Amino acid sequence: MTAPLLEVRDLHVDIPMPHGRLHAVRGVSLSVGVAESVGLVGESGSGKSLTLRALLGLLPRPARIVSGSVLIDGEDVTGLPAKQLHRRLTDTMGMVFQDALTALNPVMRVGDQIAEAPLRKLGKSRSEAKAVAIDLMTEVGIPDPERRYQLYPHELSGGMRQRICIAIALSTKPRLILADEPTTALDVTIQAQVLGVLRRLKQDENVGLLLVSHDLAVVSQTCSRLYVMYAGKVVESGTLLDLITAPKHPYTFSLLRSVPDPGHRVARLLTIHGQPPDLTDAIVGCSFAARCPFAEERCRQEEPVLEPVGSAPGTVIRKSACLRVDTAERWTAMVSEETVGQQ
């Protein structure tokens, strides 16, 4: 069996705080296969961005990796010196972040920013690098690329800037794009266009995607497999279809029920009451128990383990960390009238 393109094993990230250690990422494992599109989804503060930044060696100070490993094509790159790690990562992956305006150099023409990697890393001449940049601008759907090549970031709209960032990410011919909330700053129409670009890259160019988002609707439009994170842990994983049709963790269930479904005339929305736990404290029992409509006494005492649940042989393994997973098929009926409000 071929190794995944990217694999993270049992990653722990801590942040020293004045009042103790914040265990922001608590044993995350995930993988992305060749040309796969995988989503990492969860509400704000669940540890998605730190997971992504940790694997890229880009953790903000004072956050640090406590343990865990990162493998590329099966090779453990965890202990590599920073420069070597950077080269290994940029040979394989391109990155797109939320804030395109900050990511771009304000005093450099956008076309030259795309041409930089072909010029410096791929050994192209100036005119060849420019031609590559214009091709990439066309690929990510930028109309009139010759003219826009000459513009500075502030002269472009938010959606166009994010396309420039995707073109820069593609300029090293990566096999995988890592994107952290790439459409959060964009309005809904432009968001759909940018997601369309990412989808097309997978279909036409076989470029894989690891997409981090708090928005289940965004990952649903783009990814075929999901990891759902809550309070620093993966609480459910599986194919998009499995997760959205039959969630096996109450947090996934709540996330789905909090997204309005335009297909139903009356959307019944579930509000996820309460706050995630304080990650500086040791968590006893299930971290979602205090907010879970289905929690019972043992959920507040025993910590659930992420383990395989009901996958058919030969299919993608789906996993859930819930002690009450055997009742999942009855969750819809079990939601009480107090927790469900008609919108």
Ligand SMILES: Nc1ncnc2c1ncn2[C@@H]1O[C@H](COP(=O)(O)OP(=O)(O)OP(=O)(O)O)[C@@H](O)[C@H]1O
């Ligand atoms: N530089 C930092 N200093 C202190 N705490 C931090 C820092 N960066 C992240 N955290 C904390 O670590 C936890 C995980 O943050 P992370 O950014 O990974 O979450 P997230 O799921 O990506 O959410 P968001 O979408 O809001 O970024 C949160 O509790 C956050 O407040």
